[in-house]
Amino acid sequence: MMYPFSGIIVRFEDAQPNTTDSKDHHPKADLHVNLWDLRGGHYLDLGMMIHNIQRVGKVVIDLPWTLRHGSVIDLGGKLDNEKLLTAVFNESVSYRSASSENIAHVTLGSGESETKFTLLRLSANGIELEEIVAGDYSLTRVNISIPKEVKSTSETEIMDRAYMRLRFRDVPRAVFITEFHPKDRNLLSSSSITHLLDLRVNVRRGVPDEILLHDPTLKFPKISKIHVFVIVSRDTELPFHSENYKGCRSLEDEAIWNYYLGLPGVSNRQDETIKGYLGYQWSASGKNENQSVKDLVALGRFVRTASSTMKSYKFVALMLWLGAFGSAIWSVIHSGFIATRGSNLHFIESVYAEILSYPWMLWMIFLSVPVLIIHVDAQSARNLLTWAKQNARRLKNNLDRWWGQF
The missing domain is CATH 1.20.58 (Methane Monooxygenase Hydroxylase; Chain G, domain 1)
Structure with missing residues (x-):
């Protein structure tokens, strides 16, 4: 195995570590993970809906590969219109800019199901990369500071929920996807290629101690929901999947998603659009508001028939x-x-x-x-x-x- 584990670890540093811990004040979060397996490149988007944002001093994300400077992009600035936010959250959205450039106010749904939150826009100085050596492996820790506007603004002017969304570029494909070819493929005019997906969110098993014990001030948040969305080519089938698999769908509003990803024109694929892809979803959530989910494993065997002139x-x-x-x-x-x-x-x-x-x-x-x-x-x-x-x-x-x- 080229990497120590095939997943991501998300934890929070408490802004008020000496405060008596209670379920009302303990930081909670919803995690949204998108893995884009495109021909022109591989990306990992991580969205975090953080409850009790006033209690969070720092967000820490551990990745099992070496991340280069410039490979982390804040998507908060890109989520600047209602159409794109509707596509991302799959709900009707009301968007309102704030006086500060670092935040915006968003409302999901309407009526009794209405949810309000603050959309964070992170500055480059607010994202720091730290290299961690675990045996023969070199890993990356991403430290994200919460914008000062969130902590300095009064409760009446800002919602207690905040959302941030990051993109990690140049993701090594072998971290989450292992490819298998039949040995007699060169004797055939077409052959089946198997792609084994193994993406784990906050799974402790197999993670080096240098990650889990490196900083005792970091805590795993109580997670209400975890969504993993894997986008692969349309000519791929999914004959096997693990539990918590919810289904497959195409990405509507092609122009919106092309804008979100920077398509066409990404990498060396000038003609690539999201129309040639499908999204497969795994989700896990607590049975009610008082229950949380610990982790999620998105496991699937994708099969694609390879043939060409x-x-x-x-x-x-x-x-x-x-x-x-x-x-x-x-x-x-x-x-x-x-x-x-x-x-x-x-x-x-x-x-x-x-x-x-x-x-x-x-x-x-x-x-x-x-x-x-x-x-x-x-x-x-x-x-x-x-x-x-x-x-x-x-x-x-x-x-x-x-x-x-x-």
Whole structure:
């Protein structure tokens, strides 16, 4: 495994650590995780609806890979219109800017189901990256400071709920998705590729102690809801999934989502749009307002059929080459049988003589074996080459020691 764990850890630092803890004041949160598995890049969006924001001094996110500076983007400034907020929350939204540039006021729903919160816009100085070494692994801790406006404004002017949303760019795909290819894929015109998704939110199991015990002031929040939304290509199927899977849907309002992601024009894919993708959702929540959920594991086996015009051409060329090679072998064997009739030649000797009479056939047989091995299973060919190099080096060292004795 290239990474120590396949998930994210979200914790809070209490702004009032000496205050008597109670269920009314303990920080609570809803977590929204979006994993974008796009052809032009891989992104992880993390949204946090924080209750009792006055009690939170700092938000800390631990990631199992090394994050470069500039790879963390605050999306609060991008969520600046009602259409986009409606698409993100899948509810009707009322948006109102505040006097401060760092906050905005948002209302979800209407009537009795109405929910008000403050949308936070984080400054670059409010996001700090810290490297943590855990054995052979290098991980990243993201420290997020709560804007001063949230703490300095009176309760009547600001809601007690606040929402922040971050994007982590350049996410190594192997952290959450493991890809499996059939070994005979190079012999086929099409093959099935399996993508194993394993995304864990606040799962403690398997997380290094350097993360969990690094700072005792950090606490896991009481989580009301966890939503994981994984966006993959439309030509992918999900034959297996873990519990808490809710379903699949397409992303409506294509233009809105393209704007949110920066499509088209992301990375080197100038023609890519969200229309070619589907979203798969896993969710977990407490049975009532007084119950919380500890963590969530989004596990699924995605299967995609890989085929292309080039693979079809390669398949036809391989079949023609194998046909020609088999015909040549049969010609040699058949000639060997004929040559042994009425003569004292052994069958093997006659076949060998037949091959020598056609040098091109000898070269064809000599080159065909390694070419076929490389084409069928390149990894085994590389392993065989590595083994040959190691033994050649070992033989050379033994000869050098033997020669040095004289």
